[in-house]
Amino acid sequence: MTSRRNFLKGTLAGGAAAAAVSVSVSGPACARDNNPQPEGALGLLYDATLCVGCKACVAACKEVNGNPAEFSTPEQLWDTPLDTTAKTFNVIKMFRSGTMETKDDPDNGYAFMKTSCLHCNDPSCVSACPVSAMTKDPVTGIVGYDADACIGCRYCVAACPFGIPKYDYSSATGKIGKCELCRHRLPEGKYAACAEVCPTGATLYGKVSDLKAEAERRLSLKPGTKTVFQRGQLGGKDQSYENVVGHYVQHVYGEKEVGGTQVIKLSAVPFEKVGHKPLPERSASSKSETLQHTLYGGLVMPLAVLGVMTYFAKRNVKPDDDEL
Numbered sequence: 088m089t090s091r092r093n094f095l096k097g098t099l100a101g102g103a104a105a106a107a108v109s110v111s112v113s114g115p116a117c118a119r120d121n122n123p124q125p126e127g128a129l130g131l132l133y134d135a136t137l138c139v140g141c142k143a144c145v146a147a148c149k150e151v152n153g154n155p156a157e158f159s160t161p162e163q164l165w166d167t168p169l170d171t172t173a174k175t176f177n178v179i180k181m182f183r184s185g186t187m188e189t190k191d192d193p194d195n196g197y198a199f200m201k202t203s204c205l206h207c208n209d210p211s212c213v214s215a216c217p218v219s220a221m222t223k224d225p226v227t228g229i230v231g232y233d234a235d236a237c238i239g240c241r242y243c244v245a246a247c248p249f250g251i252p253k254y255d256y257s258s259a260t261g262k263i264g265k266c267e268l269c270r271h272r273l274p275e276g277k278y279a280a281c282a283e284v285c286p287t288g289a290t291l292y293g294k295v296s297d298l299k300a301e302a303e304r305r306l307s308l309k310p311g312t313k314t315v316f317q318r319g320q321l322g323g324k325d326q327s328y329e330n331v332v333g334h335y336v337q338h339v340y341g342e343k344e345v346g347g348t349q350v351i352k353l354s355a356v357p358f359e360k361v362g363h364k365p366l367p368e369r370s371a372s373s374k375s376e377t378l379q380h381t382l383y384g385g386l387v388m389p390l391a392v393l394g395v396m397t398y399f400a401k402r403n404v405k406p407d408d409d410e411l
Protein backbone atom coordinates (compact mmCIF):
# COMPACT_ATOMS: atom_id res chain seq x y z
CA MET A 88 0.00 0.00 0.00
CA THR A 89 1.25 3.55 -0.76
CA SER A 90 2.26 5.37 2.39
CA ARG A 91 1.60 9.08 2.89
CA ARG A 92 5.33 9.74 2.62
CA ASN A 93 5.59 7.95 -0.71
CA PHE A 94 2.46 9.64 -1.97
CA LEU A 95 3.88 13.09 -1.13
CA LYS A 96 7.25 12.22 -2.65
CA GLY A 97 5.52 11.15 -5.80
CA THR A 98 3.38 14.27 -6.00
CA LEU A 99 6.38 16.55 -5.50
CA ALA A 100 8.44 14.78 -8.13
CA GLY A 101 5.49 14.63 -10.52
CA GLY A 102 4.80 18.35 -10.13
CA ALA A 103 8.40 19.28 -10.80
CA ALA A 104 8.62 16.97 -13.81
CA ALA A 105 5.35 18.25 -15.26
CA ALA A 106 6.52 21.84 -14.80
CA ALA A 107 9.80 21.08 -16.57
CA VAL A 108 8.01 19.34 -19.46
CA SER A 109 5.46 22.12 -19.67
CA VAL A 110 8.11 24.85 -19.87
CA SER A 111 10.14 22.96 -22.46
CA VAL A 112 7.04 22.31 -24.60
CA SER A 113 5.58 25.80 -24.39
CA GLY A 114 8.97 27.51 -24.79
CA PRO A 115 9.66 31.06 -23.71
CA ALA A 116 6.57 33.29 -23.56
CA CYS A 117 6.18 35.83 -26.40
CA ALA A 118 5.73 39.43 -25.32
CA ARG A 119 2.65 40.82 -26.99
CA ASP A 120 2.81 44.20 -28.73
CA ASN A 121 0.38 47.05 -28.20
CA ASN A 122 -2.92 46.29 -29.90
CA PRO A 123 -3.25 48.47 -33.03
CA GLN A 124 -5.94 51.07 -33.59
CA PRO A 125 -8.82 49.89 -35.82
CA GLU A 126 -8.69 51.38 -39.30
CA GLY A 127 -12.04 53.14 -38.98
CA ALA A 128 -11.43 54.38 -35.45
CA LEU A 129 -13.58 57.32 -34.36
CA GLY A 130 -12.52 59.90 -31.85
CA LEU A 131 -12.08 63.50 -30.81
CA LEU A 132 -9.43 66.18 -31.25
CA TYR A 133 -9.48 68.55 -28.29
CA ASP A 134 -7.51 71.75 -28.93
CA ALA A 135 -7.09 73.58 -25.63
CA THR A 136 -6.01 76.78 -27.40
CA LEU A 137 -9.51 77.05 -28.93
CA CYS A 138 -11.40 76.21 -25.73
CA VAL A 139 -13.08 79.19 -24.05
CA GLY A 140 -14.22 77.22 -20.99
CA CYS A 141 -17.93 77.71 -21.69
CA LYS A 142 -18.72 74.11 -20.62
CA ALA A 143 -21.45 73.73 -23.22
CA CYS A 144 -19.87 70.32 -23.83
CA VAL A 145 -20.31 69.34 -20.17
CA ALA A 146 -24.00 70.31 -20.25
CA ALA A 147 -24.62 68.53 -23.58
CA CYS A 148 -22.87 65.39 -22.31
CA LYS A 149 -25.16 65.36 -19.27
CA GLU A 150 -28.25 65.83 -21.38
CA VAL A 151 -27.65 63.12 -23.96
CA ASN A 152 -26.57 60.61 -21.33
CA GLY A 153 -29.48 61.36 -18.96
CA ASN A 154 -27.13 62.33 -16.14
CA PRO A 155 -28.23 64.62 -13.31
CA ALA A 156 -26.54 67.79 -12.10
CA GLU A 157 -23.85 67.37 -9.42
CA PHE A 158 -23.01 70.13 -6.98
CA SER A 159 -19.77 71.24 -5.39
CA THR A 160 -20.96 74.53 -3.88
CA PRO A 161 -23.19 74.93 -0.79
CA GLU A 162 -25.76 76.96 -2.78
CA GLN A 163 -26.34 74.03 -5.16
CA LEU A 164 -27.46 76.43 -7.87
CA TRP A 165 -26.07 74.71 -10.92
CA ASP A 166 -24.11 71.68 -12.13
CA THR A 167 -20.55 72.09 -10.78
CA PRO A 168 -18.75 68.73 -10.94
CA LEU A 169 -15.05 69.01 -10.12
CA ASP A 170 -14.06 65.75 -11.79
CA THR A 171 -15.56 62.89 -13.75
CA THR A 172 -17.94 60.75 -11.72
CA ALA A 173 -20.32 57.88 -12.48
CA LYS A 174 -22.80 60.58 -13.54
CA THR A 175 -20.42 63.11 -15.11
CA PHE A 176 -18.55 61.76 -18.13
CA ASN A 177 -16.91 64.99 -19.26
CA VAL A 178 -15.42 67.94 -17.37
CA ILE A 179 -13.42 70.98 -18.40
CA LYS A 180 -10.71 71.67 -15.84
CA MET A 181 -8.85 74.94 -15.43
CA PHE A 182 -5.11 75.47 -15.05
CA ARG A 183 -4.14 78.63 -13.18
CA SER A 184 -0.74 80.27 -12.75
CA GLY A 185 0.12 83.41 -10.77
CA THR A 186 -1.85 86.46 -11.83
CA MET A 187 -3.74 84.52 -14.55
CA GLU A 188 -3.39 87.39 -17.00
CA THR A 189 -3.07 85.62 -20.33
CA LYS A 190 -4.84 82.61 -21.73
CA ASP A 191 -2.59 79.64 -22.56
CA ASP A 192 0.44 81.17 -20.88
CA PRO A 193 2.16 78.71 -18.52
CA ASP A 194 3.43 81.67 -16.45
CA ASN A 195 0.85 84.04 -14.98
CA GLY A 196 -1.78 82.57 -17.27
CA TYR A 197 -4.66 80.12 -17.41
CA ALA A 198 -5.80 77.32 -19.68
CA PHE A 199 -8.55 74.71 -20.03
CA MET A 200 -8.33 70.95 -20.39
CA LYS A 201 -10.99 68.37 -21.22
CA THR A 202 -11.17 65.27 -19.03
CA SER A 203 -13.08 62.26 -20.37
CA CYS A 204 -12.35 58.72 -21.57
CA LEU A 205 -9.57 58.70 -24.19
CA HIS A 206 -10.73 55.45 -25.83
CA CYS A 207 -7.29 53.83 -25.68
CA ASN A 208 -6.13 51.67 -28.58
CA ASP A 209 -5.18 48.95 -26.10
CA PRO A 210 -7.37 49.77 -23.09
CA SER A 211 -6.37 48.47 -19.69
CA CYS A 212 -9.99 48.74 -18.48
CA VAL A 213 -10.95 46.14 -21.11
CA SER A 214 -7.97 43.94 -20.28
CA ALA A 215 -8.71 44.07 -16.53
CA CYS A 216 -12.45 43.37 -16.72
CA PRO A 217 -13.01 39.68 -15.87
CA VAL A 218 -16.49 39.49 -17.43
CA SER A 219 -16.05 41.58 -20.60
CA ALA A 220 -18.36 44.32 -19.38
CA MET A 221 -15.82 46.74 -20.88
CA THR A 222 -15.27 46.07 -24.56
CA LYS A 223 -13.53 47.74 -27.49
CA ASP A 224 -15.52 47.83 -30.71
CA PRO A 225 -13.39 46.23 -33.47
CA VAL A 226 -14.64 48.72 -36.11
CA THR A 227 -15.02 52.09 -34.36
CA GLY A 228 -12.60 51.37 -31.50
CA ILE A 229 -15.10 52.88 -29.06
CA VAL A 230 -14.64 51.49 -25.55
CA GLY A 231 -18.15 50.66 -24.37
CA TYR A 232 -19.61 49.47 -21.09
CA ASP A 233 -22.34 46.88 -20.47
CA ALA A 234 -24.03 47.43 -17.10
CA ASP A 235 -25.85 44.06 -17.35
CA ALA A 236 -22.58 42.13 -17.60
CA CYS A 237 -20.79 44.17 -14.89
CA ILE A 238 -20.25 42.47 -11.51
CA GLY A 239 -19.07 45.67 -9.79
CA CYS A 240 -15.51 44.45 -9.11
CA ARG A 241 -14.05 47.88 -10.05
CA TYR A 242 -10.93 46.37 -11.67
CA CYS A 243 -11.44 48.85 -14.55
CA VAL A 244 -11.39 51.75 -12.09
CA ALA A 245 -8.02 50.61 -10.73
CA ALA A 246 -6.59 49.77 -14.17
CA CYS A 247 -7.27 53.00 -16.09
CA PRO A 248 -4.10 55.15 -16.30
CA PHE A 249 -6.25 58.28 -16.63
CA GLY A 250 -8.56 57.68 -13.64
CA ILE A 251 -11.66 57.78 -15.84
CA PRO A 252 -14.18 55.02 -14.99
CA LYS A 253 -16.01 55.78 -11.76
CA TYR A 254 -18.16 53.53 -9.61
CA ASP A 255 -21.71 54.55 -8.79
CA TYR A 256 -22.11 53.87 -5.07
CA SER A 257 -25.70 55.09 -5.17
CA SER A 258 -26.73 52.27 -7.50
CA ALA A 259 -28.24 49.21 -5.76
CA THR A 260 -26.48 46.84 -8.13
CA GLY A 261 -23.26 48.83 -8.60
CA LYS A 262 -22.54 50.48 -11.90
CA ILE A 263 -19.66 52.17 -13.69
CA GLY A 264 -20.00 55.45 -15.53
CA LYS A 265 -17.76 56.75 -18.32
CA CYS A 266 -17.89 58.37 -21.77
CA GLU A 267 -18.78 55.90 -24.54
CA LEU A 268 -18.17 58.45 -27.31
CA CYS A 269 -21.96 58.84 -27.62
CA ARG A 270 -22.19 55.47 -29.37
CA HIS A 271 -25.92 55.39 -28.60
CA ARG A 272 -26.34 58.39 -30.94
CA LEU A 273 -24.53 56.86 -33.93
CA PRO A 274 -27.50 54.79 -35.23
CA GLU A 275 -29.51 58.04 -35.47
CA GLY A 276 -26.79 59.58 -37.66
CA LYS A 277 -25.65 61.79 -34.77
CA TYR A 278 -22.19 62.09 -33.26
CA ALA A 279 -20.51 63.10 -30.00
CA ALA A 280 -22.70 65.75 -28.37
CA CYS A 281 -19.71 67.52 -26.82
CA ALA A 282 -18.28 68.17 -30.30
CA GLU A 283 -21.65 69.02 -31.80
CA VAL A 284 -22.28 71.90 -29.39
CA CYS A 285 -18.74 73.26 -29.04
CA PRO A 286 -18.93 76.83 -30.38
CA THR A 287 -15.24 77.10 -31.28
CA GLY A 288 -14.46 73.59 -32.54
CA ALA A 289 -12.14 73.04 -29.57
CA THR A 290 -13.72 69.58 -29.40
CA LEU A 291 -13.87 68.13 -32.90
CA TYR A 292 -15.26 64.73 -33.87
CA GLY A 293 -14.13 62.51 -36.73
CA LYS A 294 -12.03 59.58 -37.92
CA VAL A 295 -8.88 59.46 -35.81
CA SER A 296 -6.64 59.32 -38.90
CA ASP A 297 -8.21 62.59 -40.16
CA LEU A 298 -8.06 64.19 -36.71
CA LYS A 299 -4.36 63.31 -36.45
CA ALA A 300 -3.67 64.89 -39.83
CA GLU A 301 -5.53 68.02 -38.69
CA ALA A 302 -3.53 68.11 -35.45
CA GLU A 303 -0.27 67.83 -37.40
CA ARG A 304 -1.41 70.61 -39.76
CA ARG A 305 -2.01 72.93 -36.82
CA LEU A 306 1.36 72.11 -35.27
CA SER A 307 3.12 72.89 -38.56
CA LEU A 308 1.68 76.44 -38.75
CA LYS A 309 3.46 79.49 -37.40
CA PRO A 310 1.90 80.78 -34.16
CA GLY A 311 -0.12 83.94 -34.73
CA THR A 312 -0.95 83.26 -38.40
CA LYS A 313 -4.56 82.92 -39.48
CA THR A 314 -6.03 79.63 -40.57
CA VAL A 315 -9.38 77.87 -40.97
CA PHE A 316 -10.74 75.74 -38.12
CA GLN A 317 -13.63 73.29 -38.40
CA ARG A 318 -16.46 72.99 -35.89
CA GLY A 319 -18.48 69.90 -35.01
CA GLN A 320 -17.43 67.01 -37.21
CA LEU A 321 -14.47 66.81 -39.59
CA GLY A 322 -15.89 66.19 -43.05
CA GLY A 323 -19.42 67.07 -41.88
CA LYS A 324 -21.50 70.17 -42.55
CA ASP A 325 -19.16 73.10 -43.22
CA GLN A 326 -19.02 75.15 -40.05
CA SER A 327 -15.51 76.47 -40.58
CA TYR A 328 -14.23 79.84 -39.43
CA GLU A 329 -10.95 81.70 -39.33
CA ASN A 330 -8.83 82.12 -36.21
CA VAL A 331 -5.20 82.58 -35.25
CA VAL A 332 -2.89 79.64 -34.59
CA GLY A 333 -1.89 79.14 -30.94
CA HIS A 334 1.58 78.69 -29.48
CA TYR A 335 1.31 74.92 -29.38
CA VAL A 336 3.55 72.59 -27.46
CA GLN A 337 4.86 70.41 -30.32
CA HIS A 338 3.18 67.25 -29.09
CA VAL A 339 -0.05 65.44 -29.98
CA TYR A 340 -1.07 63.96 -26.65
CA GLY A 341 -2.52 60.50 -27.16
CA GLU A 342 -0.62 59.74 -30.35
CA LYS A 343 1.79 57.43 -28.53
CA GLU A 344 0.87 57.43 -24.81
CA VAL A 345 -0.04 53.93 -23.54
CA GLY A 346 -0.09 52.63 -27.11
CA GLY A 347 -2.13 55.54 -28.47
CA THR A 348 -5.64 56.82 -27.82
CA GLN A 349 -8.59 57.81 -29.99
CA VAL A 350 -9.08 61.11 -28.17
CA ILE A 351 -6.06 63.25 -28.97
CA LYS A 352 -5.16 66.67 -27.60
CA LEU A 353 -3.25 69.84 -28.39
CA SER A 354 -2.19 72.42 -25.81
CA ALA A 355 -0.08 75.54 -25.45
CA VAL A 356 0.68 74.76 -21.80
CA PRO A 357 2.93 71.71 -21.21
CA PHE A 358 0.71 68.67 -20.77
CA GLU A 359 2.14 67.72 -17.37
CA LYS A 360 0.94 71.11 -16.05
CA VAL A 361 -2.63 70.46 -17.20
CA GLY A 362 -2.97 67.08 -15.52
CA HIS A 363 -1.52 64.84 -18.23
CA LYS A 364 1.56 63.16 -16.81
CA PRO A 365 4.05 61.57 -19.21
CA LEU A 366 3.13 57.93 -19.83
CA PRO A 367 5.06 55.09 -21.49
CA GLU A 368 4.37 54.14 -25.10
CA ARG A 369 3.79 50.52 -24.21
CA SER A 370 0.26 49.77 -22.97
CA ALA A 371 -0.17 48.32 -19.49
CA SER A 372 -2.39 45.60 -21.03
CA SER A 373 0.40 44.34 -23.27
CA LYS A 374 2.71 44.08 -20.26
CA SER A 375 0.22 42.43 -17.90
CA GLU A 376 -1.07 40.00 -20.53
CA THR A 377 2.51 38.99 -21.41
CA LEU A 378 3.15 38.31 -17.71
CA GLN A 379 -0.07 36.30 -17.40
CA HIS A 380 0.88 34.32 -20.49
CA THR A 381 4.31 33.59 -19.00
CA LEU A 382 2.93 32.46 -15.65
CA TYR A 383 -0.20 30.63 -16.73
CA GLY A 384 0.39 29.78 -20.40
CA GLY A 385 2.71 26.85 -19.64
CA LEU A 386 0.94 26.04 -16.35
CA VAL A 387 4.14 27.16 -14.63
CA MET A 388 2.39 29.10 -11.87
CA PRO A 389 -0.19 26.42 -10.95
CA LEU A 390 2.51 23.73 -10.89
CA ALA A 391 4.87 25.90 -8.86
CA VAL A 392 2.06 26.55 -6.35
CA LEU A 393 1.33 22.81 -6.21
CA GLY A 394 5.01 22.12 -5.54
CA VAL A 395 5.17 24.67 -2.70
CA MET A 396 1.93 23.40 -1.14
CA THR A 397 3.18 19.83 -1.36
CA TYR A 398 6.47 20.80 0.30
CA PHE A 399 4.70 22.39 3.26
CA ALA A 400 2.20 19.52 3.50
CA LYS A 401 5.11 17.06 3.56
CA ARG A 402 6.91 19.03 6.27
CA ASN A 403 3.83 19.04 8.50
CA VAL A 404 2.90 15.36 8.12
CA LYS A 405 3.97 13.12 11.02
CA PRO A 406 5.82 10.08 9.59
CA ASP A 407 3.91 6.79 9.65
CA ASP A 408 4.89 4.53 12.50
CA ASP A 409 5.72 1.65 10.17
CA GLU A 410 8.36 3.76 8.47
CA LEU A 411 10.21 4.83 11.64
Ligand code: SF4
Nearest residue numbers: 138139141142144285
Ligand atom coordinates in the same frame (compact mmCIF):
# COMPACT_ATOMS: atom_id res chain seq x y z
S1 SF4 B 1 -17.90 73.54 -25.50
FE1 SF4 B 1 -15.91 73.78 -26.53
S2 SF4 B 1 -15.21 75.83 -25.91
FE2 SF4 B 1 -16.88 75.28 -24.51
S3 SF4 B 1 -15.81 74.32 -22.75
FE3 SF4 B 1 -16.37 72.67 -24.13
S4 SF4 B 1 -14.56 72.36 -25.41
FE4 SF4 B 1 -14.34 74.38 -24.44
Ligand code: SF4
Nearest residue numbers: 204205207210212247
Ligand atom coordinates in the same frame (compact mmCIF):
# COMPACT_ATOMS: atom_id res chain seq x y z
S1 SF4 C 1 -9.07 56.08 -20.76
FE1 SF4 C 1 -9.36 54.54 -19.16
S2 SF4 C 1 -11.56 54.04 -19.29
FE2 SF4 C 1 -10.99 55.05 -21.22
S3 SF4 C 1 -10.42 53.36 -22.62
FE3 SF4 C 1 -8.52 54.09 -21.65
S4 SF4 C 1 -8.28 52.67 -19.89
FE4 SF4 C 1 -10.42 52.53 -20.54
Ligand code: SF4
Nearest residue numbers: 148177266268269281
Ligand atom coordinates in the same frame (compact mmCIF):
# COMPACT_ATOMS: atom_id res chain seq x y z
S1 SF4 D 1 -18.52 61.81 -26.55
FE1 SF4 D 1 -20.56 61.91 -25.59
S2 SF4 D 1 -20.30 60.80 -23.64
FE2 SF4 D 1 -18.23 61.31 -24.38
S3 SF4 D 1 -17.70 63.26 -23.41
FE3 SF4 D 1 -18.60 63.75 -25.41
S4 SF4 D 1 -20.80 64.04 -24.98
FE4 SF4 D 1 -19.93 62.99 -23.21
